[in-house]
Amino acid sequence: MESRIDRIKKQLHSQSYKLTPQREATVRVLLEHEEDHLSAEDVYLLVKEKSPEIGLATVYRTLELLTELNVVDKINFGDGVSRYDLRQEGAAHFHHHLVCIECGAVDEIQEDLLGDVETIVERDWNFKIKDHRLTFHGICHRCHDKNDDVDKE
Amino acid sequence: MESRIDRIKKQLHSQSYKLTPQREATVRVLLEHEEDHLSAEDVYLLVKEKSPEIGLATVYRTLELLTELNVVDKINFGDGVSRYDLRQEGAAHFHHHLVCIECGAVDEIQEDLLGDVETIVERDWNFKIKDHRLTFHGICHRCHDKNDDVDKE
DNA sequence: GTGCGTGCAAAGATTTTGCATACTA
């Protein structure tokens, strides 16, 4: 069976890019941390564990390349750093995020949710939507439960 | 009648902050460019026109203060800089943005749109929503019309 | 050998901080 890495490799090749060892190591880190929203520095440190000779600039260049190819999304939660999020294969839409303002956790919502809203925006604002970013800020279920516990004590 | 500046002044005073001339100049620039999504540097240059002695650090500190007080929202469209957007008074929700990937224009949507979606998220993910960010990326109506013109030629 | 990719270090860009000074209640 064709693996995710293989498909990414093909995608690179189709645009005359190579999947070098450094690029592969970077992609593997992203695959292994799909749930985390890693910063470039995070990726760098993780790649370095297995390939200590890699340079930070290479990680930046790889992430930029993957962003261009739509393999990853570059996202920004308001802290000073960019984070990189692997796109779901075949996903028509970018997933959404729930950012907890108490513990900082970031959860993902894969469901679409915005279908109706997009229809309205395209019609009423005459805007051709290509992509979207939706992030909710609030209290996650874990912190919510924790607070309940405290209340009870 | 009480002006917008007056109300912001009161809000500052209620938290023991002063509306100094520099802060007032900064707020005035934001009021005069409400549609514009200015970066800190933009604000600095505009404030400097009327108050040349102001320092960039003061602008940053003022914008940070206004963000804390929820007078402005700090937003980020993916270019490296933070932009500052005056909150609509009395608006229950932060407005949304339409970013044109062709001309870079940023339009605003004041309508809510997310009521139903928020209900679903709060219920199904047990997440207490405090705020949200929704940005659509695509082709604005101006570029869309422009492209039509070209097609016709 | 040509060209792409890399590592390193330096440069750039944006934002924050330290500190002496100025202002205000």
Next chain:
DNA sequence: TAGTATGCAAAATCTTTGCACGCAC
């Protein structure tokens, strides 16, 4: 006069770039 707020410059952060070297076809 005590406490804020400011301006300047330096520092800190994150990211990009220049350049010489290395590797693959």
